[in-house]
Amino acid sequence: MNELLSIGNLLYGGAAGLIVIGLFAVVARRHLIRVLLGVAVIEAGVNLMLVAAGFRPGAAAPIFDPQAISGPMVDPIPQALVLTAIVIGVAVLALGLTLAIRIHRQYGTLDTVALTRIVNAPAGSPESRAMMQRGGGGHES
Amino acid sequence: MRQFASLLFLFGFAFFLSVLVGGLPFGAAPMQVGQAIVEQNIEATGAANAVTGVLLAFRGMDTLGELTILFVAATAAGMVVERRKHGVSRDSVAGFILLAGAELMFPFLLILGAYVILHGHLTPGGGFQGGAILAAAFFVPFLANPGRAFQGHAMAFVEAFAGATFILLGIFSIFREGDFMAPMFLGTGEFGQLVSAGSLPLLYLALGLKVGAELGSLVAEIAAAPGSDDPLIEEPQAAKDL
Structure with a gap:
């Protein structure tokens, strides 16, 4: 029991759980903003897994201090990777949100199933004509 | 049916992940590269923060x-979103407490951001974190009062200047060290001092300003997007003819 609840299992299990939860939002949800939030949760899980991979028991943060007793240090490379990954994640999320804003303005909905139907509708069909008429105005239907 | 298929996929993926994770070593000594960097970081870079040494x-x-x-992400976001007419905002102005608080926090956030950026090679922090704090300093007042003009041109100038500085520092090191982005042409300096670790503080300053301006303009871009109730801005005639 004790081995099962070790900190390593908790961290790795939590990271894997976050990835699965985010993936559930991506594949099973129909609302575009929820899909984007799922991508953000996946990113959090991947970052947690990377940082956990650099863990060493009893080790200090990878910052040298002349006064401190020199001991082992955790691996600095995953931390540097995660630092850049977080910023990239923010940029990707912002780009996705601007695309969602544009899509909602153009088609009036963020439902991926409805969007697929509208985009695949042949020209001249009621759906495509409705899309042309509505432009950007109106509310989500 | 679709739900069932995605659930099946998720269970399969969760099983796959758990098998992978179960085989991962945890708490092992760093890999050889990480160990080498921890050992050589101070002689090679003079930066107390090994993460900064790795990063820059x-x-x-x-x-x-x-x-x-x-x-590229910030540019693409700017290209995708149309702009609402300047100063016309449907979002109401926040109350007195938020407005006054945002104004009050502005100088402190600037100082904290600058401190975090400039000490990135000595303490936890650096250009990315400090840049995010700088961006917050600029868009917290903007969020409190969405109608106010955002300094988009100044942001673009700072961003371009910082990006060019980063690359110019890299090119400059070609002449001193013979390699692009070689960071040590200023010497490692005295360990633990503010002016040390070669060009790392300069690189981090450029990086922080660029990240701050980029994040700030991304938020401004989203805030300036017209809502679905706003009238469509007429596209130019040429675009319609296509």
């Missing part, structure tokens, strides 16, 4: 590529 000295090229991704 050992992998400076990757950080430049990462800045490029940030720049």
Whole structure:
């Protein structure tokens, strides 16, 4: 029991759980903003897994201090990777949100199933004509 | 049916992940590269913060590529979203407490951001974190009062200037060291001092300003997007003819 609840299992299990939860939002949800939030949760899980991979028991943060007793240090490379990954994640999320804003303005909905139907509708069909008429105005239907 | 298929996929993926994770070593000594960097960081870079050493000295090229991704994302966001007419905002002004608080926090956030950026080679922190704080300093007042003009041109100038500085520092090091993005042409200096670790503080300053301006303009871009109730801005005639 004790081995099962070790900190390593908790961290790795939590990271894997976050990835699965985010993936559930991506594949099973129909609302575009929820899909984007799922991508953000996946990113959090991947970052947690990377940082956990650099863990060493009893080790200090990878910052040298002349006064401190020199001991082992955790691996600095995953931390540097995660630092850049977080910023990239923010940029990707912002780009996705601007695309969602544009899509909602153009088609009036963020439902991926409805969007697929509208985009695949042949020209001249009621759906495509409705899309042309509505432009950007109106509310989500 | 669709739900069932995605659930099946998720269970399969969760099983796959749990098998992978179960085989991962945890708490092992760092890999050889990480161990070598921890051992050689002080002689090679003079930076107390090994993460900064990895980010700017050992992998400076990757950080430049990462800045490029940030720049492309911000540019694409600006191209996708139309702009509402200047100063016309449907979002109401926040109450007195938020407005006054935002104004009050502005100088402190600026100082904290500058401190975090400039001490990135000595203490936890650096250009990315400090840049995010700088961006917050600019868009907290903007969120409190959405109608006010956002300094978009100044942001674009700071961003371009910082990005060019980062690349110019890299090019300058070609003449001194013979390699692009070689960071040590100023010497490692005295360990633990503010002016030490070669060009790392300069690189981090450029990086922080660029990240701050980029994040700030991304938020401004989203805030300036018209809502679905706003009338469509007429596209130019040429675009209609296509």
